[in-house]
Amino acid sequence: MADQWQEAYDFAVQVARAAGAVIRKAGEEEIKVQTKSSTVDLVTKTDERVEKIIIGSLKEQFGEGTHCFIGEESVSKEEPCILTDKPTWIIDPVDGTTNFVHGFPFVAVSIAFAVNKELEFGVVYSCMEDKMYKARKGQGAFCDDEPIQVSDVKDIHKSIIISEHGTDRSPEKVQKIFSTMKKILCIPVHGLRGSGTAATNMCLVACGAVEAFFEIGIHCWDIAAGAVIVREAGGLLLDVDGGPFDLMSRRMVSGNNRVIANRIIKEIEIFDSVRDDAPIAKK
Numbered sequence: 001m002a003d004q005w006q007e008a009y010d011f012a013v014q015v016a017r018a019a020g021a022v023i024r025k026a027g028e029e030e031i032k033v034q035t036k037s038s039t040v041d042l043v044t045k046t047d048e049r050v051e052k053i054i055i056g057s058l059k060e061q062f063g064e065g066t067h068c069f070i071g072e073e074s075v076s077k078e079e080p081c082i083l084t085d086k087p088t089w090i091i092d093p094v095d096g097t098t099n100f101v102h103g104f105p106f107v108a109v110s111i112a113f114a115v116n117k118e119l120e121f122g123v124v125y126s127c128m129e130d131k132m133y134k135a136r137k138g139q140g141a142f143c144d145d146e147p148i149q150v151s152d153v154k155d156i157h158k159s160i161i162i163s164e165h166g167t168d169r170s171p172e173k174v175q176k177i178f179s180t181m182k183k184i185l186c187i188p189v190h191g192l193r194g195s196g197t198a199a200t201n202m203c204l205v206a207c208g209a210v211e212a213f214f215e216i217g218i219h220c221w222d223i224a225a226g227a228v229i230v231r232e233a234g235g236l237l238l239d240v241d242g243g244p245f246d247l248m249s250r251r252m253v254s255g256n257n258r259v260i261a262n263r264i265i266k267e268i269e270i271f272d273s274v275r276d277d278a279p280i281a282k283k
C-alpha cells in the first residue's frame with residue numbers, strides 16, 4: 001500500500017503543477033465571474049475547468065470507482081461532501097478565486113488525499129509564485145523540494161498572525177471577525193496578515209513566515225492539503241475552541257506551537273457555520 005500512495009503523491013504534484021499552468025494562462029485572458037453562496041463568493045469557468053482536469057486525470061490514473069472525490073465545484077453542484085474510509089481526494093482547484101479574478105498574485109491549487117479518514121498527503125501549488133508545497137504523513141514538508149519548518153517563536157508579542165474575512169458578510173459575523181482581529185492586534189502582535197487563500201496561508205505557517213492562521217467559515221478543500229503540510233513542518237492544528245481539529249467543521253487554528261495557538265484561541269469569538277458534511281437540506 002505504501003508504494004501505491006507514493007505513486008499517488010507524486011502524481012498529485014504533477015497534476016497540481018499542470019493545473020497551475022492552466023490557471024496562469026487563464027489569468028491572462030478575460031475572466032467571466034459568477035457568484036455562489038453570496039455576491040462575494042466568486043466562481044469562474046476556470047475553477048470548473050481546472051477541477052474537471054484534476055479529477056479527470058486522477059480517475060484516468062487510478063481507475064474510476066476505486067477512489068472518491070470531494071471537489072469544491074462538484075460539491076457546489078450538490079455532489080456529496082462526506083469523508084468515508086475509502087481513498088478520497090479533496091480538491092480545491094482554485095483557492096483564492098477572488099485573488100484570481102482581481103489579479104492579486106496569490107492563487108493555489110490544493111490537492112489532499114485521505115484514507116480511512118486520515119490525511120495521507122497534501123500538495124499546494126501556489127501557481128502565481130510558482131512554489132510547490134507538499135507533505136506526506138511521516139515524511140516531512142517541503143517547498144520546491146527543500147525541507148520547511150514552522151517558526152520557533154513562543155512569544156505572541158513577536159508573532160505575525162493570519163486570518164481572513166471569508167465570504168459571509170452578515171453583520172453579526174463580520175462584527176465577531178473584526179472584534180477577534182482587534183483583540184489579537186492589541187495583544188499586541190507584530191502584525192496581522194491574509195493572503196486571500198487559506199491553502200497558501202497554511203503554507204506560510206509551515207515555512208515559518210507567520211506563527212498562526214485561523215479562520216471560521218473555510219471548507220475542507222481549502223485546508224486539507226495545508227493541514228498535512230503544517231503538521232509535517234512541525235506545527236499543529238486545533239479547533240477554534242481548543243479541542244481537536246475536525247476537517248469538516250469549517251473552523252480551524254493552525255499554529256507553530258501550542259503556546260501561540262492557545263493564546264490566539266483565547267481571543268477568538270466563535271460563530272456558527274454549517275458543517276461541510278451536513279445533509280444538503282441543512283446547507
Ligand SMILES: O=P([O-])([O-])O[C@@H]1[C@H](O)[C@H](O)[C@@H](O)[C@H](O)[C@H]1O
Binds near residue numbers: 094164195
Ligand atoms: O473560494 P476559494 O477562493 O476557493 O477559498 C477561499 C479562500 O481560501 C479564502 O482565503 C478564505 O478566506 C475563504 O474562506 C475560502 O472560501
Ligand SMILES: [Mg+2]
Binds near residue numbers: 096221
Ligand atoms: Mg478555497
